[in-house]
Amino acid sequence: MGHVPELIIDLALILGAAAVMTIIFKMLRQPVVLGYIIAGVIVGPYFNFFPTVVESDGIKTWAEIGVIFLLFGLGLEFSFKKLLKVGSVAVITSLMGVGMTFLIGYNVGVILGWNMMDSLFMGGILSIASTTIIFRAFDELGVKSQKFAGIVLGALIIEDLVAVVLMVILSTVSISRSFEGMEMIYSIIKLVFFLVLWFVSGIFFLPTLFKTLKKYLNDETLLVLSLALCFLMVVLSSQAGFSPALGAFIMGSILAETPKVEKIEHLVQSVKDLFGAIFFVSVGMLLNPDMLIEYALPIGISTLVLLFGKPIFATIGALFAGQPIKVAVQTGMSLSQIGEFSFIIATLGVTLNVTSDFLYPVAVAVSVITTFTTPYMIGFSGKMSDWVTLKMPEKWKNRLYKYSLGTQQVTEASDWKKLIRFYVINTIIFSVVIISIILLANQFLAPFFEASKWKNLFIVSLTLLMIAPFLYALAFRRGPSQTYANIWLKPLYRGPLLALIISRIALAIFFVGFVFAKYYSPWAALIGVIAATLLFITQRHRIKQFYGKIESRFLLNLHDRERTQEELQKTKNVLAPWDSHLTTFTLEARSPIIGLPLGTMKLRETYGINIVIIERGGLTINIPRQEDVLYPNDVISVIGTDEQLSSFKDYITVTESKEEAKVDVASLVGLHSFSIPIDSHLIGQTIRHSKMREMCKGIVVGLERDEKRIVNPDPDIAFQAEDVIWIVGLNKRIQVYLKDILKN
Numbered sequence: 001m002g003h004v005p006e007l008i009i010d011l012a013l014i015l016g017a018a019a020v021m022t023i024i025f026k027m028l029r030q031p032v033v034l035g036y037i038i039a040g041v042i043v044g045p046y047f048n049f050f051p052t053v054v055e056s057d058g059i060k061t062w063a064e065i066g067v068i069f070l071l072f073g074l075g076l077e078f079s080f081k082k083l084l085k086v087g088s089v090a091v092i093t094s095l096m097g098v099g100m101t102f103l104i105g106y107n108v109g110v111i112l113g114w115n116m117m118d119s120l121f122m123g124g125i126l127s128i129a130s131t132t133i134i135f136r137a138f139d140e141l142g143v144k145s146q147k148f149a150g151i152v153l154g155a156l157i158i159e160d161l162v163a164v165v166l167m168v169i170l171s172t173v174s175i176s177r178s179f180e181g182m183e184m185i186y187s188i189i190k191l192v193f194f195l196v197l198w199f200v201s202g203i204f205f206l207p208t209l210f211k212t213l214k215k216y217l218n219d220e221t222l223l224v225l226s227l228a229l230c231f232l233m234v235v236l237s238s239q240a241g242f243s244p245a246l247g248a249f250i251m252g253s254i255l256a257e258t259p260k261v262e263k264i265e266h267l268v269q270s271v272k273d274l275f276g277a278i279f280f281v282s283v284g285m286l287l288n289p290d291m292l293i294e295y296a297l298p299i300g301i302s303t304l305v306l307l308f309g310k311p312i313f314a315t316i317g318a319l320f321a322g323q324p325i326k327v328a329v330q331t332g333m334s335l336s337q338i339g340e341f342s343f344i345i346a347t348l349g350v351t352l353n354v355t356s357d358f359l360y361p362v363a364v365a366v367s368v369i370t371t372f373t374t375p376y377m378i379g380f381s382g383k384m385s386d387w388v389t390l391k392m393p394e395k396w397k398n399r400l401y402k403y404s405l406g407t408q409q410v411t412e413a414s415d416w417k418k419l420i421r422f423y424v425i426n427t428i429i430f431s432v433v434i435i436s437i438i439l440l441a442n443q444f445l446a447p448f449f450e451a452s453k454w455k456n457l458f459i460v461s462l463t464l465l466m467i468a469p470f471l472y473a474l475a476f477r478r479g480p481s482q483t484y485a486n487i488w489l490k491p492l493y494r495g496p497l498l499a500l501i502i503s504r505i506a507l508a509i510f511f512v513g514f515v516f517a518k519y520y521s522p523w524a525a526l527i528g529v530i531a532a533t534l535l536f537i538t539q540r541h542r543i544k545q546f547y548g549k550i551e552s553r554f555l556l557n558l559h560d561r562e563r564t565q566e567e568l569q570k571t572k573n574v575l576a577p578w579d580s581h582l583t584t585f586t587l588e589a590r591s592p593i594i595g596l597p598l599g600t601m602k603l604r605e606t607y608g609i610n611i612v613i614i615e616r617g618g619l620t621i622n623i624p625r626q627e628d629v630l631y632p633n634d635v636i637s638v639i640g641t642d643e644q645l646s647s648f649k650d651y652i653t654v655t656e657s658k659e660e661a662k663v664d665v666a667s668l669v670g671l672h673s674f675s676i677p678i679d680s681h682l683i684g685q686t687i688r689h690s691k692m693r694e695m696c697k698g699i700v701v702g703l704e705r706d707e708k709r710i711v712n713p714d715p716d717i718a719f720q721a722e723d724v725i726w727i728v729g730l731n732k733r734i735q736v737y738l739k740d741i742l743k744n
Contacts, residue, residue, distance in 0.1 A: 007055045007058040011062075013043050013052075015277070017040075018277045031371050033132070033340075037281075037368065039281050040281040040284020040285040041285070041287050041289070044285035044287065045285070062278045063279045064244070065275050068234055068248040069276060070340055071249040072268065073252065073268065074252065075248065075254075076265050078252065078256060089318065090158060091158055093151060093314050093332075094154075094155035094159050095162075097127075097313050100309070101123075101126050101306075104309050105123035108305065118356050121170060121345060121354075122302070126306060126310075126338060128159050130338055132339055133337055133371050134374065137334075138152075142602045143378065147327050147715075151327065152334045159341075167245070167345065168242060175352075194240055197432050200554075202255075203254065203554060203557050204554050206254060206557075207258050208553070208557060210258060219263075219267055222267060223271075230252070234248055257558065257560075257561060259560055283360075283364055284364070286361065287360075292362075292365050295358050295361070302362065310335055311335065314332035316328075319400065322403060326386075333377045333380070333384060334377070336370060336373070336374065339367055343364070345363075346360045418479075419479060422479035431474065431507070434471065437470070438514070456520065459519060460519055460520075468543050469547035471543075472540070473547055474511075513525055516532075583637070583638055584637050585635070585649065585652060586635050587630060587634045587635075588632065591630075591652045592652065594632055596630065597626060597627050598630070604712055607648045609638050609639065609640035611624060612729070615637070623693070639701065672728075672735075673726045673727075674725055678721040678722065680721070683720060685719055688715040698734055699727065699728055700725060703726070704726075705720060
């Protein structure tokens, strides 16, 4: 009989325990991650009732691969363009929650007598909420469509980026064992440099690569190519002095901008789940039950920080960003746990050998506790916000309400701010590209021309040729022409504008001088700069045309995914809500929506439809509420488009479908539209506070504003003059309501 390596036996043990715990936790409707951790405890060295893992070093290697796949998956969901779209509310909420929680976590360690490194890592561990756990809780509770959920998801994007920065900072501090300002600034500048370089080069090359290889990219090839790119970036990240996990995250976020991202996510999912399971089991293997008892105090304090401290700070951040009390409280209470990034930060401390043995088990224990409490915190947040509103002094509530209204007014940035922002981004991007080309040319061209007596001339000439289009963009790219013209027409801003233009040209000349100075004497470099500048001026139009081609290719790739999605949307011929109509369905006993309250089914979010009438024997329920429950043989009248109603019909498996013209009860309900007059009392009120639903016995299903159509608008959207509102409800009630609106 052949000998089976210990590593294979250990993997069999790990995956077997993980499989059993997965099934158990699925049956208990609990997060599978917790099952993996408990499986790790069972097969770990501190639990001797079952066989234990022998090759722990080999398992650590597999766990490191698990971290890479975990971060790669998070990167695929991240997207830098999502980051740019995140509103100021999410940014302020996230930074307030993370910053204050980090400080409290650090001070908890100091008060408990821990050393600086343990305290710093504890602050980092407690500050980052778990995207995976929150997503799962939102799905189960059916709240993803609510306003606070959108803010939370935006805040999680910011927290993911903050976690990446934290990993870099903690790694730097771990090496120096101290806070050195210049070294910290250098690390952050280095991180920004490589982020810009990797993102720009990735967007420029990868979509083009996918298009070129399109006919060869079946599932197998795409999977292998994606993983190859992931591990290539892992190697580059390690070579640049960052953690491998950072490289995986960056490559995932770059691929997130390509049209292939959904396919890649699907293909990688199984591999990510496998190695992720090994990682979380390895987390559990490091969990010493005796140590949990010994460090029950810091575990309890850290849990309280997450259950009370971070929700309070995140709530304050949301209030400061102008959100209503209810939304702010719900947002804060949703961010009350830690998860995957906290494990990775704790693992970083263990890998660097800078944290004490107890810190890792403490982090795991706190994560387990807060994972269990998360659904309850989110579910209880509505009642908590009502309690806070009830107990808050009326004066405070009025001030917060006025402040919220004031901050929600849309204000355009001045032309000067727009131009400054453009110049800063322009300078950073092209400086990074130019510096990268100079460094790469010195690294790879020098050996190639080593034997030539014209070595320096060849290197300088080729380097200048490669950076010429980017020098043009750095020095002369103006940005939005109308914005530029508006500023130039204001005499007050002409001086600063000229100073900006001159500074950019001077920076471009500096880069040219740097190239010459590296290979020639100062006087020779000066002559070279003058000659290169004159040549640049004479060939400016050709260089501009060449740069235009580069920019067009980059922008084409950058927006390739959105363009593909728009084309797909057109091919599906998705109808607007104004093409909706009423259809009735008779529910069978085996229908999956029987016995469920309407509010838990997420029919509006999933299928885009609204149930407007429930007919049950002699009882007719018009515009049912979220708590109303559906029963067998109910006849429901549903409004939606042909495609939406067809999908809904397939889902509920009905026995009969009839159009509205054939059903008498449906004639009671109709789809109406009206425009809000400029002097209406509705202006400034939200859909929720206008009481339109109660007065019309109807549901607002559409809103037209500035030639844009909003399907199923958020209840917290405020009405504006000349908005066109589309509402479905009882015909008579709506007609009476519209008469009152037009009168007022």
